[in-house]
Amino acid sequence: MQIRNPITLNDWKIRNYFIAILWLQLGLLFIQLLESTDSRVLFLQAILGVAFFSFIPGIIVLRILRIHNASTPETLLYAVGLSIAILMFTGLFMSVIYPIFGISRPLSPDSTLMTINVTTAILLLFSLVRDKKPPESGFIDTETFLSRPAFLLYLVPLLTIIGTYFVNQYHNNGILMLIIAFIAVIPILIGLNRVIPEALYPLAILSISVSLLLHTSLISPYIWGYDIHYEAFLANLVIDNAFWDSTSPGNVNAMLSVVLLAPMYSYITGLDLTWVFKLVYPITFALVPLGLYHVFRRQVGEKSAFLASFFFASFIIFYAEMASLARQEIAELFLVLLIMIMVARNVPRRTNFALFVIFGASLAVSHYGTSYIYLLSLIVVWLYMTLSSFAATRGDTLFKCSRKTAGENPSGGGSVNRDDGRTITAAHVLFFTGFTLGWYMFVAGGTSFDTIVSIIDHIGNTIFVDLLNPEETEGLDLLISTPQSLLHTVAKGLHLITLALIVVGFVAIWFRRKNTRFSREYIAFSFIALLFGVAGVLVPNFSSTLNTSRLYQIVLIFLSPFCVVGGISMLAAPGAYINKLRSGRLAGRTPLVLMSVLFSLLFLFSTGWIYECANDQPSSIALSQNSIKKYGGDTPKNVFYGTFIPEHDVFGARWLGRYMENGSVVYADRTRKDNVLTSYGSLARTPPFLPETDFEPVLGAYVYLATYNIVERSASGPEEYYDYWSIEDVYPAICRNNKVYSNHQSEVYQNG
Structure with a gap:
């Protein structure tokens, strides 16, 4: 049976589209006006508030831009990204414009709710005029998504929530231990081509991501971590004063992803700020691996893309450190969206640039570290692509690209004028550079700009003096440090293997880049990411100033598929595998199964599941609270x-x-x-x-x-x-x- 796909609402007939959004908005507005203290009403407001304002404004913008026939994951990600951008910049508009008209508390709950509802209504009316007759293609087949494997995947996040409740109330980690073990089996099942069909791969990666993030974020009814406490402090200041002081110095104060987005979500949902950080942000961040799956699928095919996305999500950085770093959660979502539009071949140039402007500006106001890394990468990639195109016209085979590969349109969206395989132009570079540097120089006392200048100056002064000095190079210190036990030594060995496989995979693709589905721009960005990773190990004060774990998290966004490519090309005949990359097929099942086992084993170490089972220096706050208190040494307790x-x-x-x-x-x-x-x-x-x-x-x-x-x-x-x-x-x-x-x-x- 087929039903209308609620995700691809922008593809519905104009009448159905308008009625659906209107009823949703009126229903949510009615609930917001009730101001009830009834827990059931508050729960309904939280669910509808997040669902509506995290999705509907973006769907409306997609209709305005006339973007249709995109896949369900692609539409979902675009809509969420656009909706979050609208919330942040609506808050910015209110902060700047309302005081001019004498409104001293521009970000009060009533003012915020009225403004975003009116903004959504105006966008809806504009979309009705702009795009009246889209294709009626928003249908899905319920047989797959109501199947037994699908219900199994739906249960994983639900059981995770139950598991965290048992940890918080009864200090019992049994359910979470079982969930982690089951998640470890999923990539092996996919490697064996059992139980889970390809149509459910996006659901599987989303289910895993949500579960991993919730299994840590829901531990304790309070926020935990380091940076998130200061983020909560700044967001609370905005709520208490109903005003954002953009002149107050501080890097984090310039990040709209915290100072405006968090208070606005609190007003929308009726949730306390603690639960906005513990629920709304992690669930939003769970879309990042889904977006990566969409990107990787275009490069290496479905199964390899799933393994690469699982590899990215399986590291503790994703579901522990990022769950307590709200601004980078939002920034990584926009970074993935920028990568998605870079590899998209079914979006016209003007529309592509419009999306780049929105997502690029949103990235800049979300996290300074991620923005600076992307800015440098963008400039270098543009220079490389420009020089390679110039060299290609002169017959230089080093830079010459494959016209067939560059111009192909695998999504079937029609001609989009990608004759040279480029989506990044001088306009992209100029806009992102100008907006980013302008924002960081003039907002919040310019401290974000001063910070990067001081970092560059410090690195420049110490690069030759402290080169390869472990005391000054955090990445190198981590590589040569002695693990606490035999099991931790095994875990470190597995991590080192993945690093080696990433290098092998990149080399394999680089020398056969004309005969793969990897786009030249993606390869170029990945090369810069690889250089960032190397710099984190070799360059003094580079990784420590940016934070080694967070830097690695960012570079994995680009490098994860190369780990899969490297592993399979080592296990299978390299030539046979590379030749089949273009069709997305695999060089036999055995290499994929072995890679899935490797990732599953690494995942069990990263989550602390194995350490908890062996009672060997456990560290997970979700699985090992009792063990740390009873058996942990001074360092684990600290x-x-x-x-x-x-x-x-x-x-x-x-x-x-x-x-x-x-x-x-x-x-x-x-x-x-x-x-x-x-x-x-x-x-x-x-x-x-x-x-x-x-x-x-x-x-x-x-x-x-x-x-x-x-x-x-x-x-x-x-x-x-x-x-x-x-x-x-x-x-x-x-x-x-x-x-x-x-x-x-x-x-x-x-x-x-």
Whole structure:
């Protein structure tokens, strides 16, 4: 049976399209106007709010741009990206324009809801005029998506949510352990071509991504991590003041993906800001592997694309570190969308550039690190493509491209004038460069621009002095460090194998690039990504200033398929595999199965599943809370309490933030000062920090102690989070002050 595809709403007949959106908007508006405290109404508002404003505005823009006949994943990703862009720039418009007309609180809930509803209505009316007769092709076959394998994939995120509930309420990780084990089996089933058909590969990768992100983000009813606490602090400032101060210095304050998007989602959904970060952002970020699957499928075929996407999502960086870094979650979505329009061959040039402007500007206002990496890559790739086209006209075979490959249109969307295989032009480079640098120079005191200038200057001054010095090169230090145990040594060996396979795969494709489905621009971007990875290992202060794990996360966006290519080309006859890349077929089943086993095994190590089973230095906050507390050493405990926030710490921080005297000095160790006191105490991340010895607080100052300080009798900092020390030397000096708050695991003292 066939039904209308709700995702490809932009392909529906004009009458059905208009009625569907109108009823959805009116229903959501009615719920928002109720302002009910009933949990069922709030739940309905959250679901409809996220679904509507994360999707419908983008669908309307797709109709305005007359983009039709795109695949379901492609339409979903475009619509979500466009919707988020509309929310951010609508908030920016309100912040700039409304004060001119005397509105002192432009970002109040009522003002925000009215503006975005009116904006959506105006876009809807414009789309009715712009595109009246699209093709009626928005249908799907329900047989596949209501099959047993599909229901199995639907159950994975649901069981993950149940599993996190059992961890939070009963400290029982059994369900999550079973879910992780089942997820590890999925790539092997696909490698064996069993159970899951190709039509369900997008659903499978989306189900896995959502489950992995929720299995960490839903642990604890509070946010956890490092950067996300400061992001929550800034978003709360906007909510409290109903105003965004764009002149306040700070890199993060220039990121609309945090300071505007998070408050707007809170108004739309009725959710507390904590749950916006723990639910809305991770679910949105789960679309990144789906977008990568869409990109990779055009390069290497369905099964290899699935394995490459699973490889990307299987690293702990994706579902742990990124789940606590909201601005980079949104930025990576826009980066993937930029890659999607780069490899698209069914979108006219003008429409392609319009999408580039929207997604490029959205990337720039989402995360400075990701934007700078993309900016440098964009400039280099454009120069390479320009020089190669010029050389090709002169017959230089080094740069000459295959006309057939460059001009093909695998999606069947018609001629789009890609004679030289290029989608990136001087206009793309000029726009993104101008917008990005302009934004970072003039917003939030220009600190984002000053930061990159200082980083470049610092690297330039130390590149020859500290070359290959592990103390100054974080990536190299990680490579040569000694693992904690035999199992951790095995895990490190598996990671090193994947790095080697990426290099092998890239070399294999590079020398046969004319005979593969890889676009020249994608190969060029991947080469720059590979150079970034090498620089992270060789160049002093490069990876540490950008953060090694986050840098690796970004380069994997481009390099993941090369790991699959490298592995299969090593296991199969290289020539046979490369020759079949163009058709998307595989060089036999055995290499794919072996690669799927490798990725599944690596996944079990990355999630901490194996360490939890073996009780060998477990580190997962989702699977190993009890194990870390009982058997973990000093370092694992410090890392655990540095990211995970116990409930008692939140209560203590909230009390302090509410009842402390304005302007008072607060002492706490570095980690507690930068996380729970920032997000839940609303205190700025500023010294003084708790000293190791000779503690003499100033008159009227407060001292905040958390679970890590009281139960483990330890503290961290002040220079680095991973520095920790015994609190016994200063504890008597702390206790000489007046204890003004205690819940047995969190205490507040006041001097005088």
